[in-house]
Amino acid sequence: MNGLTFDIAHLLAGSLVLISFMMLYQDRLFALINVFALHAVVLALSVAWQAYIQDAHHLYITAAIALVFKAIVIPVGLHRIIQRLGIHRDIETAVGIGPTMLAGIGLVTLSMVLMLRVTPEADPLAREDLAFALSIILLGLLVMVTRRNAVSQVVGFMSLENGLVLAATGAKGMPLVVEISVAFSILIAFIVIGVFLFRIRERFDSVDIGALDDYRGERR
């Protein structure tokens, strides 16, 4: 395997981290969902590239799933939900963009250092890919933590799952079943959370999860 194929795989994984950062930077819901769609497209590309270089045809299916569901179906669905809820003009970050990005950098550094330290004997680029995957997972968690709105928490959760898929495809010989199950579990989670959104909406007339704190009497 020559350097260029590795380089492209590496670049795609790196762009995923970059797009995760773009998600941290967005403060409008529509923009956030568009960036998430881009995230999914790049993930699909990355998985397809892995399928090509590992000569593992079943991975193409995973790529197709990522492309169809995560890049098209779910974003369109979320767009609809937002319009139905009438919250498309909300600006909603619980923490400012600057500190969030700083925290993101800290997390990426942490995952790099951690991954490079615990896997000293593995292939260098695979190690970095693993580190990228871990950073995408952590950044997804960060999106979930720093957002007030349930919709953007869903997006954060799905970008986290993208990180999982990236890690799974990076490792050779992962069976297809696992990926399909992961993808479907995400779809189910999406539906559940979608339903949940409407429940919150009905109860509290808002999708700001701060409303739940009010209900529990924990609001300061």
Add this chain to the structure above:
Amino acid sequence: MISQLAVQGAQMLVVLLLAPLLIGFVRKVKARLVRRQGPSVIQPYRDLVRLMRKEVVLADNASWLFRVTPYLIFAATWVAAALVPTFATGLEFSWTADLIVIVALLGSARFFQALAGMDVGTSFGGIGASREVMIASLAEPAMLLIVFSLALVAGATQLSTVAAFMGSPEVGLRVSLGMSLIALVMVAIAENARIPVDNPATHLELTMVHEAMILEYSGRHLAMIELATFLKLLLYMSLIACVFLPWGLYGASAGPKALAVGAAAYLCKLAVLAIVLAVFETAVAKMRVFRVPDFLGAALMLALLGTLLLFVSRSL
């Protein structure tokens, strides 16, 4: 030695003569994109000549600093632009200043420009200067971090060495370089006062930054400052071209054919970058001044991330 000196001299003249043309080209493309006829591409030359012929109107309390500044700004920007490889590497005086010095030279130009904006004591000058230093206080560290990334990849801050290294096949596609490129483009947009950070065509009080600082200038002084602004755009485009599109650069001892290739390649790169800039500026809207820190903060973070990635993965 002689040929290198000739290349260096040619470079100084080329950047000076090409800079207004580049601006004219960008303006023309922007006009065509919105289906206007637009002024001719050589209009900036005519503007400069017209400004030279006009009398200077100085405010009553303008000091000597106000009158010296245009020449200082022009000189600093010209020296900086002359040290960035355009069509050839191996400039005779490239060892005078590395990339950090070039950034700092542009910083000096800005320092004096902001001071000149405050000299007359109008609110316009103050608002422009205070916003300009705010933008610079984020753009400069971002630029320095980009320099760090490049230096780590190429093992040098010397721009000729960096350009030569980036042109060699041992550079693969690297994630950190991609981050640096995006950050560099963002910094270049902010430094050149282009949309979405600032609008070079506006004279509306609330949105001006660069134009507010130079509002009191007229005649030959304004011509110098405008020319320096043109040079700065050319400088950043040449920088992006020589680091990230390093193909066709004329080497130190290659023949005249290579020289022609280098010149043609340089013009093509500039044209491509100018069209990209025009399309980008037409497609986006100017942002509020207090969104600019977020924009530049993102550039700073990207540059820092790129540097960190390189630092951490260097030991592999």
Add this chain to the structure above:
Amino acid sequence: MNSTVALLLCGPAAFLASAIMAAAASRLAAATRLVYGATLAISAVLLVTAASHLAGNLGEASATLPLGLPWTGARFRLDGLSAFFLVVVNFGGTITSLYGLGYGRHESQPHRVLPFYPAFLAGMNLVVLANDAFSFLLSWEFMSLASWALVMAHHRDEANRRAGYIYLVMASFGTMALLLAFGLLAGPAGTYAFDAMRTAHPDRFAAGAVLVLMLLGAGSKAGLVPLHAWLPLAHPAAPSHVSALMSGIMTKVAIYGFIRVVFDLLGEPAWWSGVAVLLIGGVTAVLGILHALMEKDLKRLLAYSTIENIGVIFASLGLALAFKANAMPSAAALAFTAALFHVLNHSFFKSLLFFGAGAVLSATGERDMEKLGGLIHRLPVTSFVFLIGCVSISALPPFNGFASEWLVFQAILRSPELPQWGLKVIVPAVGGMLALSAALAAACFVKTFGITFLGRARSAAVERAHEVDRWSLAAMAVLAAFCLLAGILPGFVIDSLSTVTLPLVGERMPVQMAQPWLSIVPIAESRSSYNGLLVLVFITVSASLAAFFIHRFASHALRRGIAWGCGFPDAVPAAQYTAVSFAQPIRRVFGGFAFRSRETVDMPAPGALEPARLKVEMHDVAWEVFYQPITGAIDFATERLNHLQFLTIRRYLTLVFLYLVILLLVLALWP
């Protein structure tokens, strides 16, 4: 006894003699001129002696005087490091005395300044020469007390008294930390001589404790965050030339103390000590300059900017420690040289800027920038040299501030070769912080020069201002010239520093003066090089070319008119941009986390006649988190102990008796 050391020791003695003379004669009319003339001569002699020692690479020399503790005597030693710092101290002393010859005449109470000024110089010289812990601490305390007396020179001002009190408390705290550090270094044998400490190697725990104590002791004197809060109060309170000495020189003596202990006496450093120093340095640089940006008092702004520069120096020293710990001597030499070069540069431009602030103060009677403006028309020479100081401190080429910061950045670029993960992650972050602080420094000094010297006069005091006396102008011009010289001939400074770096980090930077065209090449020419001289020449030539071209071909017509104001009649000068409004965009960007700043707009209802109000609330986090709890605790304790002063004699006797019994009990129960 070596003759050079003897000569150098005569200096402090002569300073002390002139201090006594000054105390006796301070009410005479000629006293000012006599005292400053004497200190000028003494400092100049010491400067030449130390500089020739440094340039001649004469190695070390030591001397022991039968003073101090009876069984040790007072030891003194001259090596490369102390020679370099003697140059810094005595150059500052010479130039400040020159300035004082003119500035001192405006002093309303010369008897409160003149006796302490030579004593302060003597103290700083002795600290740098001391070769045992006892004389070091004694000189250090002497230096602190003399400068404290100078801070209290204008003690009728309530703010100055408060500054003096806080300074005294912090100075004692610093000395206590140093005392403990030397106690640890002396070990169980109690060897107070530096020579003995150098050969004894403390264990890892003790070495770490010494590093922390030195950061507390020397760092509080130098102004490291979070121990900086006293510095912007105390430095500006003194007369301006003393402010220059305190900010430009005394902080450097504190850095000398840190280098002497951590690089020389402590032996091989641990790698994490580099991390600690780097981080503290980076944070100090950013917070210092942010505070300076928010400031509107000219001298306090300069004091805050000192904190920033101290941060840069410490960050560079931290890099040197990290390289030294990892056996990379050439990189360590680069970082260490950068730190020392910045020490020298900062002593140049900070003295220059404080002199300029003093000139403004004596010409207008104002330190508040909001009441100044337009001084470039009234004080043409002062404003020109002040501008050079501003350009130098903003790290712009071809002046000296840029040369040293460029070296720091080159040292940072060597650090990917470091093996530890912690360092790999910290160093680029600190590099980002230093770049940020350099850009903010440029913003800060645009503000300083723009508000103070440009625009229109904001008060009547400015209209009456006249250029200051020739002595002051000469001192400032010399400093401005040195700022330029050190910027265009950095190779000369770097080569002179080789005798300092070689014994301390085991390597020196490559010889620079042999490079063609006098450029500096820290590692290799293909890697990085900088030539300040050529940059200056190029800028001059292109500016002259442009000017020539314009004058040859363009229109010469020039008309004066009123400034463009959008059709509104000329606004009053008070409506210009002020220092606070200039800093507003930056306060909005960084204020949230640096100062927890908050803006509240109080907008009256439409039709109401009261003015709208904008209130800005800012907090000094270090002050609130560190100082207030400590001062609160001390106040509480003293309040309680105060009751002891109002007891009856019987109770006092009871107390003494109880104490005796407790001591006896302890003795009896001690195993």
